[in-house]
């Protein structure tokens with residue numbers, strides 16, 4: 503059971519996870535942002551750090567950028583990424599750090615402010631042209647705090663109008679993914695709170711608009727794997743933002759809080775042909791507030807790989823037979839057998855056979871890179887306030 507078949511190993515070899523540039527910057531809570539020695543001072547150093555994750559795992563060949571946090575000469579940044587063995591991925595827009603957006607951006611009552619937010623997305627599409635990125639990811643911090651404060655219906659209509667304009671600007675090979683989040687920073691209503699709203703909005707735009715599912719953006723107890731199944735079934739799952747949470751949008755290391763949930767999600771990904779499907783981007787959206795960032799990202803991609811391996815181990819023929827015959831406990835046992843199988847020794851051996859470190863965490867620690875950046879870099883920046 504704990505031996506991975508050649509087909510399963512091929513699936514694992516093809517697995518690709520996109521890292522967020524902001525995971526390498528300092529981050530924290532509203533109470534305190536702790537600095538970490540060696541934190542990147544600009545997007546170029548973030549890319550160099552992300553490349554370390556790929557170097558030790560062969561799992562993370564692309565890096566997502568955030569505009570304006572990662573504003574640079576994108577021709578140079580693209581070349582720098584390629585020189586480091588990675589490429590630039592999803593471009594994330596930002597309409598949540600400007601005073602004009604206090605009462606909304608793409609939904610704002612004032613047409614001039616809406617246009618400013620639309621123009622920002624046009625700028626992001628220009629960046630995509632320069633970086634060669636395919637996806638524009640939109641997460642909106644818009645909503646209201648008190649009943650009666652805002653006309654929810656009017657905002658939904660204005661949102662659709664703004665999204666139509668952004669969509670019309672996309673190139674033939676470009677896509678838009680619309681992320682949902684049930685609350686925060688607004689606490690009464692959010693304009694894109696759930697997958698249904700995101701789906702309704704993107705479905706009205708066209709084939710190049712899809713849903714982004716951030717695993718931390720649901721109410722406690724939500725059956726996230728059901729949403730994964732449904733979006734894959736509808737052909738509308740464009741991307742994941744992987745992370746884990748104990749309480750709200752904690753942005754902790756994926757698989758740290760609930761490995762079984764990650765397993766269940768990945769099982770539905772495999773069941774729905776979403777694994778290694780170029781139409782579905784597997785991104786991380788995490789912050790490392792107290793732990794070192796590069797090993798935090800290495801741990802994260804390994805967690806995804808380990809749970810993917812376990813999900814691949816589910817005996818789907820036996821599961822289907824038990825499901826067909828109504829054998830509840832046998833079906834559950836097939837599922838749980840795979841979940842309880844420790845794939846780590848097999849994965850370590852397999853990594854070594856491919857010229858990778860058996861233990862990427864140990865290999866990174868031994869590499870001296872962390873000590874080198876701590877000595878070389880002074881004055882690293884906070885995620886969100888980067889160059």
Ligand code: AOS
Nearest residue numbers: 568594641681716743751787
């Ligand atoms: C915010 O809660 C969302 O998860 C965003 O995807 C993301 O964390 C933010 O836009 C930083 O890029």
Ligand code: ZN
Nearest residue numbers: 681716743787
């Ligand atoms: Zn996210």
Ligand code: ZN
Nearest residue numbers: 716718719751
């Ligand atoms: Zn989030």
